[in-house]
Amino acid sequence: MPRGSAYDEFHEEQKLGKVYDSRLMKRLMRYAKPYYKLMAVTVFVLLIMSGLKILQPYLTKIGIDRFVLFSNAKLDLSDTTDAFIREVRERYADGLLPLAEDGWFLFDHNDIDPGDAAKLNKLGVLGKEKFYVVREESYPEGAERDTIKAIIARHSDKFEATSRAGTVIVSYNNIQEIPKEDLDRLRVNDRLGILYIGLIYLAVLIVTFGAQYAQVYLMAWIGQNILFDIRNDVYRHLQSLSLKFFDSNPVGRLVTRSTNDVNVLNEMFTSVVINLFSDLFMLIGISGMLLYMNWRLGLILLALAPFIMVVTLLFRIKFRDAYRKVRVKIARINATLSEHFSGIRVIKIFSREKENIARFREINLDYYKANMYQLVVHALFSPVIVLFRNIGLGLIIWFGGGQVVQNLLPLGALVAYLSYVEMFFQPINAIAEKFNIMQAAMASSERIFQILDTEPDITEAEKPVAIEPVKGKVDFENVSFAYKKLPDDVEWEWVLRDVSFSVEPGESVAFVGETGAGKTTIISLLSRFYDVQKGRIRVDGVDVRDWDKGKLRKNIGVVLQDVFLFASDIKTNIRLNNEAISEEKLEEIARVVNADRFIGKLPNGFDEPVTERGSTLSAGQRQLLAFARALAFDPAILVLDEATANIDTETEQLIQEALWRLMEDRTSIVIAHRLSTIQHVDRILVMHKGRIVEEGNHQELLAKGGIYYKLYQLQYKGQEV
Ligand SMILES: Nc1ncnc2c1ncn2[C@@H]1O[C@H](COP(=O)(O)OP(=O)(O)OP(=O)(O)O)[C@@H](O)[C@H]1O
Ligand SMILES: [Mg+2]
Structure with missing residues (x-):
C-alpha cells in the first residue's frame, strides 16, 4: 500500500472550512423544510423546559427566604431630616411594618433593594437582629387563632407589639426559648408554605420530565427523517452517475459520504439548529435572572463574559486543528481496513499478515495520538471554563456572603444565585461545542453536495428512442475512445483508435487480442457506460446516445470477466430483484445454462445463501x-467477457454447452479466451493496441500467419479440443 501525500489526498479529506456558510446552510435547510412545523414545536418545548429549569432555583429561594429563615430586621427611620430616609419611608410605605416605637419599622429583606439596604446599613439605622412576624389574621378564625393568641399571651415577654393590632414580632434569640410545640403551632403557615413549594417543585420536575421526553423524541425523529432523506438522495444520485465517476472515487469514500458525513449532519440539525435556541434562551434567561435578583452581583458575573469569549475563541482554533487530525487518521484507518479485508486472500497467499499488522499498528498509533491530542485540548478547555465558573462562584460567595452576613441579602437568594451561576456556564460550554459541530457539518455537507452536484456525464437523450423488439444489429463506425487525457491534459490517451465493425442480427463474433488491447472497452461502449470521443456506435441503426439508456441496456445482456455476486441467495442473484421472473422460469433458465446441476446439489437449492462476492462458489459455478442472470433478462444482444480462469474439463463442457444455447438466435459478441469458443463463432476480430487488425474465421486467420497466428501459438496451443 503506497503511502505519502498523493495517496493521502486520494483517500482522506483534510478540508475543514467555515463554521457557517449561508449557501450550504440554505441547501441543507431545504431538507429540514418538511419538518419546520415539528421543529418549531420542539423549540417551543425546549423553551418551556428552559423556563422551568430557570424557575427551579427561584423556588428554592422562595422556600428558604419566605418559609425557613427569618428575613425581617428593624429599621430606625425616625430621623426624617435625612432625605434618603424620607425617600425610603415613602418608597417602601406598603412593605414597612410600623413598630410600637415611633419612627421604627420592620422590613422584609426579600422586598428591599440590596443597594438601599447597603445605604441604610451605612447610615447605621439597620438592626442586626432578625425577627419573625406573627400576624393573628393569617391563622384560621376560631380555635386555631385562639391557640395562637394563648401562646402569645403565655410568652408575652418574648414578643414585642407593633403599632398594627394583632401583629407581634419575635426576635430570633427569643424564639429559641419558646417550647417546640408552641413554636410548631406558630409556624404552621410556614410549614404549609414549604409543602406548597415542594409540591410546585415536584410538578415542575414532572412537567420537565415530560417535556424532556417529548423533546428528545421529536429531535430524534426529525433528525433521523432528514438523514433518511439525504441518504436516499445521495444513493439515488450515485446510482445515476456513470462508471467514469466510480473509476475515480474509491468505494470507501462513497461509503463515508453516505454514512459518516450524513451522520455529522444529524448532529447539526438536532444539537445545533434546535438546541441553539434553548442555549441562547437559557443564557439570556439566566442573565436576566441574575440581574433581576441582584444586579450588582449580576454585573460582577457578566464582567467575566469577555474573558470567557476570548478563551473560547482561542480554544476553537485548537479544536479545529485537533478535529481535522482525527478525521484524517480515522479515514486512513477505514481505508486500510476495507482494503486489507477485501484483499485478505492476497495477504494470506503472500503471508503478509505480520507486515500488515505492523503497518496497521503504525496507522493505529497515529490515530491514537490524534485522539489523545484532541482529548488534551478538550481536557484543557473544560477545566478553564470550570475555572471561570469557580472564579464566578468565589466572587459571588465573597460579595454575596458578605451581604448576607451584613443582613443585606437573604440567604436563600444567595443559594439560588449560586445555582444560577453554575447554570450560566452550561450553555456557554454548549455553544462552544456547537462551533465544532457546525464546522464538521459544513465540511461534510460540502462533500455531500459535491456528489449531488456531480452531473451524470452519460445523459439521457432529449427524445430517447426505443426500438421494440430489438433485432440486434450492431455497428461501430470509426470509433475512437479514451478513458482520460494524457498527463499534459490536452491529448487524449486513446484506448480505441478508429474502430469500425458490424455485427448482423443473430451473428456471433469473437474478439481476441493481447491483454490491454481494448476488448473489454468495446463492450463497455456498446452498453454506453462511457461516451465515445469520435465516431459513433449504433444498435439497430440508432446511435446509442439517442437510445433510451435503460431500454438499451435491458436489451444487451452482459456477462463480465469477473462475475460479481451480491450477498444474498442464488435466486436473487439470478433475477436481481425482478419479481416478474417466476420460480418456474428460474428453474428453466438454470436448466438451459446447465446451472441446475450444481444448484440442485446445494442444501437449499435456489435459496442457498451466497456470501459477499460469491466466495463460496467456484469460478465455473459463478460463470x-x-x-x-443474462438469460433471465432474455436480451437481443449477448455480450460476454470470458473469464480467463482455467476451468476443469467437465465444467468447461458445461459452460460451452450453456454458451451455445445462450448464443443461439442472438447477436453475440464474445471476448474469447477459449479455443472452443473461438471455433464456434461466425467471425473473429483480432485487436491490437486499440485497433482491429485482422478479421475472419479461425482457419482463415491461421492461414494468414499474422497476429492471430502468433496469439494462437502463445495462448491456445495445447488447449486443443
Ligand atoms: N476504467 C478505466 N479507466 C482508465 N483506463 C482504463 C480503464 N479500463 C481500462 N483502461 C485502460 O484501457 C486499456 C484497454 O483496457 P481493456 O480492459 O479494454 O483491455 P482488454 O483488452 O479487455 O484486456 P484483457 O484481455 O486483459 O481483459 C488498458 O490499457 C487499460 O489500462
Ligand atoms: Mg478485458
Whole structure:
C-alpha cells in the first residue's frame, strides 16, 4: 500500500472550512423544510423546559427566604431630616411594618433593594437582629387563632407589639426559648408554605420530565427523517452517475459520504439548529435572572463574559486543528481496513499478515495520538471554563456572603444565585461545542453536495428512442475512445483508435487480442457506460446516445470477466430483484445454462445463501450463474467477457454447452479466451493496441500467419479440443 501525500489526498479529506456558510446552510435547510412545523414545536418545548429549569432555583429561594429563615430586621427611620430616609419611608410605605416605637419599622429583606439596604446599613439605622412576624389574621378564625393568641399571651415577654393590632414580632434569640410545640403551632403557615413549594417543585420536575421526553423524541425523529432523506438522495444520485465517476472515487469514500458525513449532519440539525435556541434562551434567561435578583452581583458575573469569549475563541482554533487530525487518521484507518479485508486472500497467499499488522499498528498509533491530542485540548478547555465558573462562584460567595452576613441579602437568594451561576456556564460550554459541530457539518455537507452536484456525464437523450423488439444489429463506425487525457491534459490517451465493425442480427463474433488491447472497452461502449470521443456506435441503426439508456441496456445482456455476486441467495442473484421472473422460469433458465446441476446439489437449492462476492462458489459455478442472470433478462444482444480462469474439463463442457444455447438466435459478441469458443463463432476480430487488425474465421486467420497466428501459438496451443 503506497503511502505519502498523493495517496493521502486520494483517500482522506483534510478540508475543514467555515463554521457557517449561508449557501450550504440554505441547501441543507431545504431538507429540514418538511419538518419546520415539528421543529418549531420542539423549540417551543425546549423553551418551556428552559423556563422551568430557570424557575427551579427561584423556588428554592422562595422556600428558604419566605418559609425557613427569618428575613425581617428593624429599621430606625425616625430621623426624617435625612432625605434618603424620607425617600425610603415613602418608597417602601406598603412593605414597612410600623413598630410600637415611633419612627421604627420592620422590613422584609426579600422586598428591599440590596443597594438601599447597603445605604441604610451605612447610615447605621439597620438592626442586626432578625425577627419573625406573627400576624393573628393569617391563622384560621376560631380555635386555631385562639391557640395562637394563648401562646402569645403565655410568652408575652418574648414578643414585642407593633403599632398594627394583632401583629407581634419575635426576635430570633427569643424564639429559641419558646417550647417546640408552641413554636410548631406558630409556624404552621410556614410549614404549609414549604409543602406548597415542594409540591410546585415536584410538578415542575414532572412537567420537565415530560417535556424532556417529548423533546428528545421529536429531535430524534426529525433528525433521523432528514438523514433518511439525504441518504436516499445521495444513493439515488450515485446510482445515476456513470462508471467514469466510480473509476475515480474509491468505494470507501462513497461509503463515508453516505454514512459518516450524513451522520455529522444529524448532529447539526438536532444539537445545533434546535438546541441553539434553548442555549441562547437559557443564557439570556439566566442573565436576566441574575440581574433581576441582584444586579450588582449580576454585573460582577457578566464582567467575566469577555474573558470567557476570548478563551473560547482561542480554544476553537485548537479544536479545529485537533478535529481535522482525527478525521484524517480515522479515514486512513477505514481505508486500510476495507482494503486489507477485501484483499485478505492476497495477504494470506503472500503471508503478509505480520507486515500488515505492523503497518496497521503504525496507522493505529497515529490515530491514537490524534485522539489523545484532541482529548488534551478538550481536557484543557473544560477545566478553564470550570475555572471561570469557580472564579464566578468565589466572587459571588465573597460579595454575596458578605451581604448576607451584613443582613443585606437573604440567604436563600444567595443559594439560588449560586445555582444560577453554575447554570450560566452550561450553555456557554454548549455553544462552544456547537462551533465544532457546525464546522464538521459544513465540511461534510460540502462533500455531500459535491456528489449531488456531480452531473451524470452519460445523459439521457432529449427524445430517447426505443426500438421494440430489438433485432440486434450492431455497428461501430470509426470509433475512437479514451478513458482520460494524457498527463499534459490536452491529448487524449486513446484506448480505441478508429474502430469500425458490424455485427448482423443473430451473428456471433469473437474478439481476441493481447491483454490491454481494448476488448473489454468495446463492450463497455456498446452498453454506453462511457461516451465515445469520435465516431459513433449504433444498435439497430440508432446511435446509442439517442437510445433510451435503460431500454438499451435491458436489451444487451452482459456477462463480465469477473462475475460479481451480491450477498444474498442464488435466486436473487439470478433475477436481481425482478419479481416478474417466476420460480418456474428460474428453474428453466438454470436448466438451459446447465446451472441446475450444481444448484440442485446445494442444501437449499435456489435459496442457498451466497456470501459477499460469491466466495463460496467456484469460478465455473459463478460463470454459470452469470449466464443464468443474462438469460433471465432474455436480451437481443449477448455480450460476454470470458473469464480467463482455467476451468476443469467437465465444467468447461458445461459452460460451452450453456454458451451455445445462450448464443443461439442472438447477436453475440464474445471476448474469447477459449479455443472452443473461438471455433464456434461466425467471425473473429483480432485487436491490437486499440485497433482491429485482422478479421475472419479461425482457419482463415491461421492461414494468414499474422497476429492471430502468433496469439494462437502463445495462448491456445495445447488447449486443443
Ligand atoms: N476504467 C478505466 N479507466 C482508465 N483506463 C482504463 C480503464 N479500463 C481500462 N483502461 C485502460 O484501457 C486499456 C484497454 O483496457 P481493456 O480492459 O479494454 O483491455 P482488454 O483488452 O479487455 O484486456 P484483457 O484481455 O486483459 O481483459 C488498458 O490499457 C487499460 O489500462
Ligand atoms: Mg478485458
